[in-house]
Amino acid sequence: MRIALFTTCLAEALAPRALKATVLVLEHVLEHVLEHEGVTVELPAAQTCCGQPMLSNGLPADAAILARRMCEIFAPYNAVVTPSGSCCSVVREKYEALFARGSADHKAVVALAAKTFELIEFLETQLKIDPATLRGKTPSAAPITCHDACHLRGIHRHGSTAPYLTRACCGDVRELPDAAQCCGFGGMFSTQFPEVSTALGEEKLAHVASTGAATLVASDTGCAAHLAGLAHRKNVALRVISPAEALAESLGLLETGAPNGGNPGAPNGGNPGAPNGGNPGAPNGGNPGAPNGGKP
């Protein structure tokens, strides 16, 4: 079996740690849980963008060009795994409509759709990994909460991250109120209707805050960038990570990082575990009167 990592352009630019975590978790599962000899995670070098931005913004012909590329690039592999819920759903449910039924392209995208999976989905439904076997040596008790990308609806995986991470003991997974509502990212929507997008994001952050969790697990790079960016601008201490990172940290494959925001630019703001590294409830975590805090 050959497993390819589908990185997505957004994650390569914004969230390389999510990609590292995906590789580390997959390798851990293959080597130590399934004990598959010689199965590795490969990185097809030519991959770029799946075409979602074009598809969602009225350029289906341009998206089709990139869809064809995706099919070629991933043709040699048995499974294509990505940490991005949104790009996954594009391949799975949107590519088909770009090509005429019965055409070679259509067959190719159907084949690609059949072997493309979001990471947690791949672990759960394909490798059939009981999350209990992914418990770390010293399960974390830190409160976390999960926001699933809306596009996971399209592949019937919305709401599936939190239960999986709970059973994998990735922390004290708190239920996010109104979890079904979109965070307001929506790709270009976030720049076309910034006020609406922001209002939705702030509502999501308020719900996150109400759980008491200092770490938010978001199953899409776009949602994560949107929510982390809002939190950072408001100097709210919140760490936004991907499900892959949550698993990798829990398994001890990655060091637990520091929260973002909190105190941008402070001398020890970048030091994981430092006293004021954005610890919620810490004296200067989000205090608008703090020297570096507040709204610019």
Added chain:
Amino acid sequence: MNPLIAPPLPFDMKPRARDAVRDLKLQQFVGNATHLKDTQRGGIFGRDFGHDYDELRTVARDTKQYALDHLDELLERFITNAEKSGAKVHAATTGREACEIALNIARAHGAQGRAMSCVKSKSMVTEEIGLLPAFEAAGIKTLETDLGEFILQIDGDAPSHIVTPMIHKDRVATAKSFVRELGARYTEDPTELTMIARAHMRGLYRTADLGVSGANFLLADEGAAVICTNEGNFDLSVGGPPVHIVFVGIEKLIRGACDLAPFLKLLARSGTAQPLTVYTSFVRGPRRVGEHGGPKELHFVLVDAGRVGVLASEKRDLLRCIRCGACLNACPVYRKVGGHSYGSMYAGPIGAVLTPELERAQGNTDAGLANYADLPRASSLCGACYEACPVKIDIPKFLMHDRARLRERGLSPKSEGHMLKLWRWLAERPAMFRFAIRAVRLHARMLGSKDARSGAEHSWIKSAPGPGAGWTQSRDLGIATGESFREWFARRDNKSGGGR
């Protein structure tokens, strides 16, 4: 017509959306009501149908689709059967024609030298065709008898939701309006408020010359209409006046009572989380010999107003809509911007796709979309509407479809289009694409402010040019500037002797 739902064209959604987001009352009223209805909807379907819910939606979808596919045949059957029962059936190609038909009916009954009056129960299609302004111009005084619509009428306001039209208002506003317009005593008690409206309306039902309503379904086999209400106001409007006119879009046709059950099961549950609306009324033919109530004359005005055009287009699925309002309640954008931001009586997700389409089908091809160019973009494509829709209309698909049409016709921002084209061009050239990503990261490293996020070194961009300005107006953009994923991957590869 009220500019809130019939604004000057081309319509600019953005200022209304911006104002709505800042309107704290609107945020509270619309946010609370939609969340509540959406949660209750999930609850009642779970309780009553469990896993069969999806199957029920599939049945409803297919049943309605069957009717649309056989519309000609069903129309004929409906007309024959309705006429057999003594009703008169009229066909109107345009909204104006529909109004003309109604005016002619009214004129035939007008008493010399006396102003006519009309009692009307809730109907979206009459909003669409502008019936009330037409009646007003002809001197016919119309009373909205749906409580919500009545309050909007006396306030000169307009509906902002297809099922709960005054979702953007509260009891306090109603209490004040009743004091001002009806000379009532101030009360915020819902029962008392209802009684005030009731007392005001009762007498008018008895003296009205004309009753007007919409319909939820038309039954071809029976030549009858089905009207679902919670207040019984339809029954009064059809029971009192000597003449009643039912206005109905032709897409409301189904085969007959044999096909009605799934829709009744779905409509009230989807809209208001009720097992059924309080009243499910059937009208078939005028008053018969020996009957004491009912109109002496019953008219059906079958309205096209663009629907035949929609039926012939790729967006024909939209005609399955049973106007339950579930997609509005589920929509994150509707929850934030409210109904009036859509500049149409059809707000929310279904409105965003239906409004331009009806415009298009009625007039020249480009105008619909050009007049409402913001609507298809005002969505995060989250899919909550599709999930909520009892007849499985894939609204996100149609939004994307319209975005493509906007782009083709040069109605989308050019800079954005150029950027996307460039992005695609780069994406076909992996080396250049990687270089572009590296350039972004380098740029961020030099210009962004630093701190750590999730263990990787991040730089935060606080202001960006072009389309990025929309982002940085309220958000920072965190870009990882440390080792790239590919560098990391290659480093590990080398360490393990290239065996990976």
